[in-house]
Amino acid sequence: MIGGEKQTGIHTFTEKVHLFSRDYLKCCLFILGLGSPDQGYKFTKKLFSKLIGASQVLEDFLDFHGAKNNKEWYLYRELSAAVRHLSLGGYSQKHILNRLLCYDLSVDSAFERDGWVTLDFLTRSLIKIAPVILDEAKRLGIPIPEDGFDGSEFPGIVTGTNLEYNIDDEEKTQPKKHIVKIASEFLNISNHFDQYTFFEPFGMQRIHSLVPEVINEVEVRRYEMLVHNLQSSFDTYVIHGGYVHGQRRLKMLRSHFSVVFHLLQSMGRFLHFYERHLHEAGYRDIYKKVRNQLSFLVDPETLLDRTINYGFFWVCHFLSNGREIAQAVLNENIERDVIQVGVPVPRGFHSRPSLLVAKIVQHYGGKVELCAGEGRFDASSVLDIQWAGGKIQNENITHVKFEGDARSLRDLKVLANSNYGEDTMGNGVPLPRELGYLHE
Secondary structure (H helix, E strand, C coil), X not given: CCCCCCEECCEEHHHHXXXXXXXXXXXXXXXXXXXXXXXXXXXXXXXXXXXXXXXXXXXXXXXHCCHHHCCCCHHHHHHHHHHHHHHHHHHHXXXXXXXXXXXXXXXXXXXXXXXXXXXXXXXXXXXXXXXXHHHHHHHCCCCCCCCXXXXXXXXXXXXXXXXCCCCCCCCCCCXXXXXXHHHHHHHHHHHHHHHHCCCCCCCHHHXXXXXXXXXXXXXXXXXXXXXXXXXXXXXXXXXXXCCCCCCHHHHHHHHHHHHHHHXXXXXXXXXXXXXXXXXXXXXXXXXXXXXXXXXXXXXXXXXXXXXXXXXXXXXXXXXXXXXXXXXXHHHHHCCEEEXXXXXXXXXXXXXXXXXXXXHHHHHHCCCEEEEECXXXXXXXXXXXXXXXXXXXXXXXXXXXXXXXXXXXXXXXHHHHHCHHHECCCCCECCCCHHHHHHHC
């Protein structure tokens, strides 16, 4: 508050807001001067990191003192949130662009071009915000620092030197159970995104129909966590080393979920900023006024375009492209087995049993074949299973074999013991508890 000092320990609110604003305002001065792209400077991860840290501690300080409910301080607080979320998105985007040479993605230059367009939007938005922050600080009586940062304080991370590769991870024996689990979970995540895959940019009308009703911060952060868990498990249990050496197929798989993770990080920040600060203004005039000011500084439609037509498009692309790699990795490492079970009584492999078998196999992702007489059929395909059903009925076969992924076979045995979810009249019956995931 401006009128009436609020005591915070040994310092007043005014003294502390000056202190917490100092580096934040120095960053604003830097990106308007020496750090401007017009001066040939490119935003680095170190600069984004400084912006993130300075804006976060200021935002936390202002929130602690009730700035979200104070007309004088609300805009200054919202500007710090804007800087933080745009900088977090920029940091992730810069990380992707720095790592492109290390990732083994087999992708053309369109992804890199799209990434630079996104990064340019973020940096230009921060440059538009900076003078407004400085003006607001002056209005609130916060002194503008006389000394600024120097460009040498924010170097890029790329150099022309690589450290010697002298820790060999080639001979390490990777525990297959971890590889199988990671590849299966990648396939499950990829399958969930099938419903969203698109092949050309969405128009704004289509985007507004998706955000925030279908695609929103909560959903994106949920998948971000799932993909982050894959990367964490991989780095802990599979390969500890870097990108250049080691088993290529495993590292190709890691490249696919790593780039997806960082894209989801950016998307989460963009969607949070849009939903919290641009989309819903609340009923107070001050909220609407500040939202309009932020919308002028950070164009909402461009933000949504970058979220969906860049972030979401390439997430779907890399999840889809990584599926073949994940499938190959999975089939190389699964434990294989064979079981013999009876066919469904009395109607054989019609729609319901065929669907349940296929869903079990799809759930685990590993290859499984249904063997009927001399015929072999893909047990992940409902159509193939029904083709097998015709052969079974014509040849009066009473037992079949399933060969392949032992995890699927374990559950297929449970399913077969329950007559594939049917009674002897062909009516549906409750499935065993172990197969509860089939209801999802």
